[in-house]
Each structure stands twice: as C-alpha cells, then as structure tokens.
Amino acid sequence: MSGAADMNRNRAVNWALLAYIFLAYAFVFAPIAASFVFSFNSDRFPSIPLGEFTLDWYRAVATDPLVWDGARNTLVVGVVVGIISTVMGFGAAYTDYRYRFAGKQVYLALALLPPTIPVIILGLAMLAYLSRINLSGNALSVIISHVVVCAPFAMAIVRLRLSQMDPALEPAAWNLGASEWMAMRHVIVPFCAPAIFGALFITMAVSFDEFAVAWFVSGLNETLPVKVLGFLQGQVSPRINAIGTFVFILSMTLVILAQLLLSGRSAKTADKE
Amino acid sequence: MRRSISLYSLTFSLPLLIWQVLFFVFPLLFLIALSFWTVRNFVMSPDFDPVNWTTMYGRAVFWQAYGTTLALAAAAAALTSILAFPAAYAIAFKLSDTARRWAIFLMVIPFFTSYLVRVYSWQIFLSDNGIINVILGWLGLGPFTMLNTVGATMVGYLTLGFPLVVLLQLFSLIFIDRTLIEAAHNLRCGRLRTVFEVVIPSARTGLVIAALFSFILSFGDFVSPVYLGGGEPTTLSILITDTTKSGQQWPRAAVVALTMIGTLMIVAFGAIKFAYRGKST
Numbered sequence: 001m002s003g004a005a006d007m008n009r010n011r012a013v014n015w016a017l018l019a020y021i022f023l024a025y026a027f028v029f030a031p032i033a034a035s036f037v038f039s040f041n042s043d044r045f046p047s048i049p050l051g052e053f054t055l056d057w058y059r060a061v062a063t064d065p066l067v068w069d070g071a072r073n074t075l076v077v078g079v080v081v082g083i084i085s086t087v088m089g090f091g092a093a094y095t096d097y098r099y100r101f102a103g104k105q106v107y108l109a110l111a112l113l114p115p116t117i118p119v120i121i122l123g124l125a126m127l128a129y130l131s132r133i134n135l136s137g138n139a140l141s142v143i144i145s146h147v148v149v150c151a152p153f154a155m156a157i158v159r160l161r162l163s164q165m166d167p168a169l170e171p172a173a174w175n176l177g178a179s180e181w182m183a184m185r186h187v188i189v190p191f192c193a194p195a196i197f198g199a200l201f202i203t204m205a206v207s208f209d210e211f212a213v214a215w216f217v218s219g220l221n222e223t224l225p226v227k228v229l230g231f232l233q234g235q236v237s238p239r240i241n242a243i244g245t246f247v248f249i250l251s252m253t254l255v256i257l258a259q260l261l262l263s264g265r266s267a268k269t270a271d272k273e
Numbered sequence: 274m275r276r277s278i279s280l281y282s283l284t285f286s287l288p289l290l291i292w293q294v295l296f297f298v299f300p301l302l303f304l305i306a307l308s309f310w311t312v313r314n315f316v317m318s319p320d321f322d323p324v325n326w327t328t329m330y331g332r333a334v335f336w337q338a339y340g341t342t343l344a345l346a347a348a349a350a351a352l353t354s355i356l357a358f359p360a361a362y363a364i365a366f367k368l369s370d371t372a373r374r375w376a377i378f379l380m381v382i383p384f385f386t387s388y389l390v391r392v393y394s395w396q397i398f399l400s401d402n403g404i405i406n407v408i409l410g411w412l413g414l415g416p417f418t419m420l421n422t423v424g425a426t427m428v429g430y431l432t433l434g435f436p437l438v439v440l441l442q443l444f445s446l447i448f449i450d451r452t453l454i455e456a457a458h459n460l461r462c463g464r465l466r467t468v469f470e471v472v473i474p475s476a477r478t479g480l481v482i483a484a485l486f487s488f489i490l491s492f493g494d495f496v497s498p499v500y501l502g503g504g505e506p507t508t509l510s511i512l513i514t515d516t517t518k519s520g521q522q523w524p525r526a527a528v529v530a531l532t533m534i535g536t537l538m539i540v541a542f543g544a545i546k547f548a549y550r551g552k553s554t
Contacts, residue, residue, distance in 0.1 A: 118493020
C-alpha cells in the first residue's frame with residue numbers, strides 16, 4: 001500500500017492534514033491530560049498557574065472504602081459483560097451475514113437498536129421492570145442491563161469484519177468436506193479474530209464508562225462511575241481527577257498487557273510454522 | 274444449499290434474540306404500560322388512563338424542550354461529522370501503516386476514560402477563572418463566559434461523540450478500494466472532486482452510521498447539558514430527571530421517554546435506509 005503513487009500529491013495540503021490530525025488529538029486528549037495534571041495539584045478550584053504538588057486527593061480516595069467497593073463492582077461487571085456481549089454479538093453478526101429468513105428486519109432491529117435508546121430512558125425502564133421481577137438493586141441487574149447496551153456494539157464490529165470476507169470462502173470450505181462447525185472454527189473465527197478482540201475491549205470499555213443505567217438499577221452495589229456521578233452532583237472536588245487517573249492507568253495497563261499477550265502468541269505460532 | 278434451521282444456526286442466532294426480548298423489549302413494553310398508570314398521593318397504581326399523555330403534550334415547556342433537544346442533537350451530529358472527517362481522511366490516506374495503527378490505538382484511549390471525568394475536566398478549561406480565560410488574560414483579552422452556555426454543551430457532545438465518529442469514518446475509509454481513487458486520479462479528477470465524488474460516496478454507509486451515533490448520543494445525554502450547559506435550555510433528558518424527582522411522577526417521565534424513543538426510531542430507520550440505499554445486501 002505504501003508504494004501507491006498518487007498523481008495529485010501536494011505538500012501543503014499534506015502538511016495541513018497532518019496538522020489537523022494533531023489538533024484533533026489535542027482536543028481529545030486535553031481533558032484527559034488536564035485530569036491527570038490536576039489530580040496532583042493542591043488547589044481546591046483547579047486552574048493555572050498550578051499550585052503545589054500533592055497526593056492528598058489520592059489519599060482521600062484511597063481511604064474511602066466505598067470507592068474500593070465501587071472499583072471491584074466495576075471490574076467484575078465489565079469483564080462479565082464484555083464476554084457475554086461479544087459471544088452473543090458474534091452469533092448475531094454471523095446470523096445476519098449468513099442467513100436470510102422471514103422477520104430478519106425485526107431480528108436486526110432487536111440486535112442493533114438498544115444503543116439508540118438513551119441510557120436515561122433505559123435506566124428508567126430497567127429499574128421499573130427489574131424491580132417488578134425482583135432482580136433490581138444488585139450487580140446482576142447492572143450486568144443484565146449492560147449486556148443489552150453492549151452486545152450491539154460487538155455485533156456491529158464483527159459484522160463489519162464479516163462484510164470484508166470473500167463470501168465464497170465458507171462454501172469453499174464446505175465443498176472441501178468441512179462441516180459447518182469446522183468451517184466456523186477454521187475459517188470464520190480466525191478471520192474475525194481481530195474484530196472479536198476489538199469487540200471484547202470496546203464492550204468492556206463501554207461497561208466501565210456506563211453510569212446512567214448503573215446508577216438507576218445498581219442500588220447499593222454502586223459501580224465506580226456512579227460514585228463519580230455522586231461526587232459531581234455533590235460538592236465538586238479534584239477527587240474526581242484522582243479516581244479518573246487511577247481508573248485510566250488501570251484500564252490502559254490491561255489493554256497494553258492484552259496487546260502484548262496477543263502479539264507474543266502469534267509470534268510463537270509463526271515460529272513453529 | 275444447507276437447511277436454514279438447524280442446531281448450528283440456532284446456536285448463533287438465538288442467544289441474543291432471547292436476551293433482547295427478555296431484557297430490552299419487555300422493559301420498554303412495561304414503560305408503555307407505566308405511562309398509563311396514575312399517581313395519587315405519591316403512590317403509583319396500575320390503571321389505563323391517558324391523563325399523563327394529555328398533561329405532558331399540553332405543556333409548552335415540553336414542546337420547547339423537544340425542539341431544543343432535536344436542534345442540539347442535529348447540530349452535534351453535523352458538527353462532529355464535519356470536524357471528524359478531515360482527521361479520519363488524513364489518518365486513512367496520509368499516514369503509514371504503523372502510524373495509522375498508533376492513531377487508531379490513541380483514538381481508542383478515550384473509551385477507557387470516564388466521560389464524567391472528561392466533562393469535569395472541561396469545566397477546568399471553560400470556567401470563568403479557568404485555563405482558557407487565564408491564557409486569554411495574558412493576551413489582554415476576556416474574560417469570556419464559556420461555562421453554562423450552549424457552546425459548552427456542544428463541547429461536551431463533541432467529547433462524547435468525536436472519537437467514535439472518527440473511528441467509524443476511518444474504518445469505512447480504510448476499506449475503500451484504492452484502485453477507484455487511483456482511477457479517478459488517472460482520469461484527471463482533481464483532489465477535492467475525488468473526495469466528494471469517489472471517497473464520500475464509497476464510504477457513505479460508514480459516514481451516515483457515524484453521524485447517526487453522534488446524534489443518538491447527544492440526543493439522550495444529560496451530563497453535558499447539566500454540567501457544561503448549566504441546565505439551560507432544558508433538554509428532554511433534563512425534563513425526565515426533573516419529572517422523576519418531582520413526587521414519584523414516573524408515569525409522566527415515561528411519556529417523555531417514549532416520545533424520545535419514537536423520535537429516535539424514525540431518525541435511525543431513516544438514516545440506515547439512506548446508508549444502505551442501492552446496496553444489494
């Protein structure tokens with residue numbers, strides 16, 4: 001792809017576009033960077049010039065047992081939601097890719113619509129419904145609601161990948177004697193592997209960050225974002241920055257670890273071959 | 274051809290279907306029922322009374338909030354798409370493969386940070402004594418009131434939608450057949466014309482879906498209008514929280530909620546139809 005010479009090359013336009021990329025990332029990372037910097041800043045009402053370096057906000061957060069409960073709930077919910085959503089989303093994406101059937105429009109609508117429903121509405125509906133069937137007020141209710149929201153993301157990501165696959169590939173495997181299950185195992189899943197891991201990370205991230213539905217249904221088992229919402233509603237304090245930075249470093253560590261593990265394993269199989 | 278209904282096909286298709294019927298369709302149906310319940314002396318009781326609908330639809334406040342929310346979300350979708358496209362385009366076509374992988378990785382990072390934390394962080398930038406006003410002060414300008422304005426709400430919507438829109442646009446741009454672009458160039462099609470007549474039509478599905486996501490996220494968001502926009506003007510999401518808080522008026526909140534769902538369904542179906550128009554599958 002690198003050698004593709006294009007006739008309309010223009011240096012000024014290229015520089016402008018690269019500068020634009022830089023600006024876009026500056027906008028995206030400005031709040032993240034600010035939250036990091038001000039989590040170490042002593043001022044009660046953060047601005048520049050900076051005050052003194054301090055770890056007070058981290059100390060305040062670390063000594064709050066409610067924050068620790070929230071962190072544990074968030075992590076458990078996120079991992080379970082990520083796995084369930086990705087598995088079910090993959091199934092639905094494959095169904096859409098492979099089959100035509102009566103009522104497919106309805107099926108796709110059910111599979112893709114939940115994120116179009118604002119979380120505040122979903123929260124209200126979930127709370128009302130789950131408390132009717134005695135499921136509200138615990139971590140399970142948060143998992144149930146989050147899968148509803150997250151599975152469509154997984155489905156969309158996998159479906160996008162499947163649409164890039166040569167449609168003749170799977171029938172070719174059948175013609176060569178593979179059963180449907182074997183074709184799935186050796187053709188479809190390997191082809192979709194990047195999308196599957198992508199879906200897993202994205203759904204986990206969506207769950208980590210989701211606070212509105214969790215706020216409605218979680219009861220006493222608050223996740224960390226719900227706790228942050230509580231801080232935001234009460235007196236604003238840089239403790240939010242400390243929690244944000246802590247969670248950010250934690251999830252980034254997980255992502256980078258997963259990346260390393262994945263690339264390490266594929267390198268090993270390449271060695272064997 | 275193999276049979277459509279088999280253990281194999283059901284294994285993949287059924288789990289999500291069952292889950293979404295149980296925990297998505299049923300709660301929403303319950304919301305419809307709830308909208309006909311009545312509240313007396315702060316106690317809800319099952320009923321079949323359209324009083325909640327007539328009360329809410331008879332209020333000017335409701336229709337004002339409806340118009341505001343629709344306009345804000347449409348503006349956010351347009352603004353986010355327009356601002357994101359040059360970035361997605363540049364990442365897709367102007368970066369090396371390695372740089373592009375890094376760009377994608379960096380654009381995923383915001384998903385791993387809390388939206389609430391980022392909104393709080395924007396308060397540090399935009400407040401009267403915030404970073405931007407201090408910098409403007411050095412230049413002898415300002416201070417300007419930026420927090421609690423519609424502009425600040427828009428910054429919040431951008432924070433919410435921009436990374437997702439860039440990624441979705443990027444994924445649709447990456448998979449455009451490059452030979453199409455080369456062909457256009459060989460036929461002496463100018464740079465900008467290639468973008469508008471080859472690149473954008475080829476990537477239409479992804480671009481429309483990206484804009485749709487931005488619209489949906491902004492339409493239902495209550496964090497930016499409250500914590501950056503200062504709660505003025507009232508959006509439908511603010512109306513829901515206010516109605517819920519005021520003495521167990523959940524049935525009225527359900528009316529607002531159902532109206533929002535109806536609107537979103539119309540917009541989403543329209544957008545998807547437009548996105549996939551003229552495609553065989």
